[in-house]
Amino acid sequence: MSYRQLTDHYRRIAHIQHVAAVTAWDEAVNMPPGGEAARGQAMATVAVLLHELQTDARLEGWLQSADQEALGTWERANLVQIRRALRRATAVAPDLVQALSLATSRCEQAWRKLRPTNDWETFAPLLDEVIARTREVAQALGERLGVDPYDALVDEHEPGMTAAKIDPIFAELASFLPDYIQRGCERQTGVDVLPLQGPFSPAAQRDLGLQLMRACGFDFNHGRLDRSHHPFCGGTPTDVRITTRYDETDFLPALMGVLHETGHAKYEQGLPRGWLEQPVGHALGMAMHESQSLLAEMQLCRSAAFWRFAGPLVRQAFGTSDALSDRNLAALATRVAPGKIRVDADELTYPCHVILRYEIEKELIAGTLTVADIPERWDEAMRDSLGIDTRGDVRDGCMQDVHWPAGAVGYFPTYTLGALIAAQLAAAMNEAIPDIDERLAQGDFAPMDAWLRQNVWSRGRVVSAQTALEQATGSELSVEPFRAHLARRYLHDGE
Ligand code: CO
Numbered sequence: 052m053s054y055r056q057l058t059d060h061y062r063r064i065a066h067i068q069h070v071a072a073v074t075a076w077d078e079a080v081n082m083p084p085g086g087e088a089a090r091g092q093a094m095a096t097v098a099v100l101l102h103e104l105q106t107d108a109r110l111e112g113w114l115q116s117a118d119q120e121a122l123g124t125w126e127r128a129n130l131v132q133i134r135r136a137l138r139r140a141t142a143v144a145p146d147l148v149q150a151l152s153l154a155t156s157r158c159e160q161a162w163r164k165l166r167p168t169n170d171w172e173t174f175a176p177l178l179d180e181v182i183a184r185t186r187e188v189a190q191a192l193g194e195r196l197g198v199d200p201y202d203a204l205v206d207e208h209e210p211g212m213t214a215a216k217i218d219p220i221f222a223e224l225a226s227f228l229p230d231y232i233q234r235g236c237e238r239q240t241g242v243d244v245l246p247l248q249g250p251f252s253p254a255a256q257r258d259l260g261l262q263l264m265r266a267c268g269f270d271f272n273h274g275r276l277d278r279s280h281h282p283f284c285g286g287t288p289t290d291v292r293i294t295t296r297y298d299e300t301d302f303l304p305a306l307m308g309v310l311h312e313t314g315h316a317k318y319e320q321g322l323p324r325g326w327l328e329q330p331v332g333h334a335l336g337m338a339m340h341e342s343q344s345l346l347a348e349m350q351l352c353r354s355a356a357f358w359r360f361a362g363p364l365v366r367q368a369f370g371t372s373d374a375l376s377d378r379n380l381a382a383l384a385t386r387v388a389p390g391k392i393r394v395d396a397d398e399l400t401y402p403c404h405v406i407l408r409y410e411i412e413k414e415l416i417a418g419t420l421t422v423a424d425i426p427e428r429w430d431e432a433m434r435d436s437l438g439i440d441t442r443g444d445v446r447d448g449c450m451q452d453v454h455w456p457a458g459a460v461g462y463f464p465t466y467t468l469g470a471l472i473a474a475q476l477a478a479a480m481n482e483a484i485p486d487i488d489e490r491l492a493q494g495d496f497a498p499m500d501a502w503l504r505q506n507v508w509s510r511g512r513v514v515s516a517q518t519a520l521e522q523a524t525g526s527e528l529s530v531e532p533f534r535a536h537l538a539r540r541y542l543h544d545g546e
Contacts (some may be wrong), residue, residue, distance in 0.1 A: 053116040054126060057133060058329060064104050065328035069287045071097050076285045076292040080277045091156030098152040105140035125331055128513045132330035139207065141223045142195030143188055151184040155458035162456040163280060166353075169446040171426060178455060179422040181414050185428050185460050201416040204461030209336040209468065211515060214413060218462050221409065223530045224402050224467070229436070232399050235387040235541040244382045245374040253278075253297035259368040260295065260309040263361060263426025266494040270320050272378040281453050282394070284315035284344075288327050291316040302369070305382060306393060307348055314347030315340060317500065321508030335516040337462060339507065342476060349398050349470070350477040350536070351499065355381040356488035361401065387541060391447040399541055400437060402470065408452070409430040410539040417459060425449045445475050472520060474533035476506070479524040 071094070103482055114134055122130070134179055158177040165174045189200035202213040260277060275289035286292035293312035295305045318334055326332025333338050351357055355377075362377035369375060393404040411428055414420035418429060429449040433441045441448040444505050454462050481487055484498050506523035514522070521527055 052120065053113040054120050054130075055123060057113045057117055060107065060110070060131070061133065061330060062115075062328045063139045064101065067097065067101055069106070071101070072285055072287050073290065076277075076294075079279045079281070079283070079285075080294060088162045091153065091160065093154040093325075094156060099145060099226060099287070102140060102143075102145055105136060106145075110137050110489075114262070125326065125511075125513055128511075129326075129329050129331035132333075132512055135210070135376040136330055138195060139192060142192045142437060144191070147184065147187055147191070148163055151181070151188060151458060154180045155456065158456040158458075159160050159453060162450065162453065166446055166450045169444065169450075171445040171450065173358045174445075174450060175422055181456065181458055182422055182460075185458055186418070189460075201413050201461065204416065205464065206461075208462045209338045209465050209516070212336075212338070212468070212518065213466070217468070220471070220528075220530060221402075221406050221464075221467070225406060225436075227534060228399065231537055231541065232387060232389065232403075232437075235399050236389075238542065239387060242382070244386065245379050247301055247303070247374050247383070248372065248516060249302075251299055251302040251369055253299065255368050256297050256302045256305050259302070259364060260306055261277035262364055263306070264309060264313050266311050266326075266496065267310065267317070267352075267358070268496050268500050273320050274316055276309065282312060284312045284319070286319075288319045288322045288324075291319045307352070307384065308394075311344045311348040311353045314344035316340055317347070317503075318343040319509055321500075321504050323509055323511045326511050331513060332511045335507070335510070335512055335519055337465040338468035338472055339516045339519070341466055341506065343503070345470050345473035346503070347478055349383040349420050350473055351487075351491060351496075353381075353398075355382045356489070357381075358384065359492040359496040385540060389439055391433070391441055391444070392451060394451075398470070399537060400462055403436040405463050405467040406435060408454075411449075412455070412460050412463065430530070468528070471528060471530060471533045474536045475520065475524050475526075475529065476503075477536070478532045479506075 074090075074094065074097075078086075078094075081089060105263070110133070113138070114130065117130055154177075158174075158181045158418070161174060163179050165171075181464055184202070186200065189204050192203035192207075195323075196206065198206065199214065200535050202215075205214070205217075229330040257276070257278075262275065265271070273289050274293065276291065278296060279294035279296050280296065282293075282295045284291065284293045293310065293316050295308045297305045320333060323332050323542050358377045358381040362375070362380055363379060366372075366375050373379065385397070389400050389403075390396060393401070393408075395403055407429070410432070411420065411425060414428075414503060415422070415425075426445055426449055430440075430442050433439045433448070453462070480499060480502050483502055484490070487499065490496070490498055507519060517527065
């Protein structure tokens with residue numbers, strides 16, 4: 052049975068990916084600096100090993116005879132995913148896989164040290180090496196898949212997505228966001244919002260985060276919360292590792308970060324258990340993944356209703372004060388303020404951060420922009436889109452994100468596509484569950500989770516992201532639900 056041989060083979064791949072994912076978490080959370088160089092070598096070997104398994108010469112033959120077997124819907128969909136993975140993996144030479152892995156290890160490790168010291172000069176040649184290797188990969192993939200090199204990179208993170216589809220969506224956002232940002236800021240002036248008075252101990256912040264994770268339905272039997280330099284959701288569906296970082300003057304970034312990563316984690320924990328070791332059991336691309344985190348964080352947990360539930364828990368953790376009233380917390384959670392940092396950005400300004408990175412990485416892959424010219428291009432775009440001066444500050448400018456050092460080019464657009472999907476899903480969910488606000492005010496996420504489990508989590512990759520979205524909401528991806536959500540929350544009074 053060839054289908055059986057394929058699934059056995061992919062089970063071995065899944066096991067190595069499992070170990071690699073937990074090791075990547077360990078590197079970000081626990082590893083002492085002296086372990087870096089050897090860990091980089093070890094992970095490059097794992098990358099090569101995985102690549103060897105993914106390009107095994109027997110796969111094509113197995114696929115051809117499995118096609119003749121009597122298979123169910125999920126098995127068929129699994130074959131589609133395996134064929135897709137094989138096409139991508141065999142397009143890139145093993146030497147290039149190893150060269151890219153080593154370049155990204157070196158660059159990411161250097162980034163952790165050089166970002167705090169604002170040292171672009173030392174960093175730029177390392178990033179240049181990553182971009183050069185990434186362009187070679189994009190070229191090889193593009194030729195194999197018959198698409199533009201940049202699209203081949205986007206497709207890895209969001210199957211089927213292309214610059215031709217993203218461009219009009221981002222243009223539509225860019226057409227109304229500057230006006231919305233201005234009006235959102237104006238509406239806030241004159242409204243009394245009290246600033247938080249710290250310090251807020253990391254231990255108390257962590258306890259509060261754990262309490263809210265529990266309320267949100269995070270399964271601690273299959274996951275945990277730790278601390279890292281850059282928040283993320285990693286590990287594997289049966290052992291999901293989420294992280295955050297703590298600021299003693301303001302507990303909201305860590306708390307909202309935890310709620311965001313909890314949204315990612317619940318998607319992983321909700322994937323179909325019987326299929327976790329097969330490609331069809333994976334999540335539907337990174338835009339859908341981000342939609343699950345933004346649905347939790349932005350749509351649900353920044354609403355006034357949620358703070359009626361979370362407010363008492365916040366006051367239990369940090370004491371009672373006017374700044375910690377339900378109303379003030381909700382106002383703080385929906386503050387609009389153009390800033391330099393993407394991960395701290397509010398919902399209204401966030402897409403501007405993404406559009407600027409998208410334009411830059413597209414040009415880097417096309418070869419019309421060099422790494423050396425990134426800071427200048429960054430400064431211009433930040434000034435034009437958000438009115439912010441970033442000159443001389445690469446630390447909180449083009450060196451703020453781990454994505455490019457880590458070789459994740461083509462990833463940024465999925466953040467904003469995820470925000471659109473989240474708004475579209477939330478609108479459909481609101482029709483299906485009319486009392487969402489009452490539920491949120493009680494900290495009861497069960498009906499929303501049930502809806503998401505049925506429409507997204509349990510589906511794995513048995514259908515495409517586009518199909519899943521259409522079946523859940525009745526329409527294809529659109530900017531309109533997101534625009535309407537922003538207008539309701541930031542331009543008008545009351546949600
Ligand atoms: Co996310």
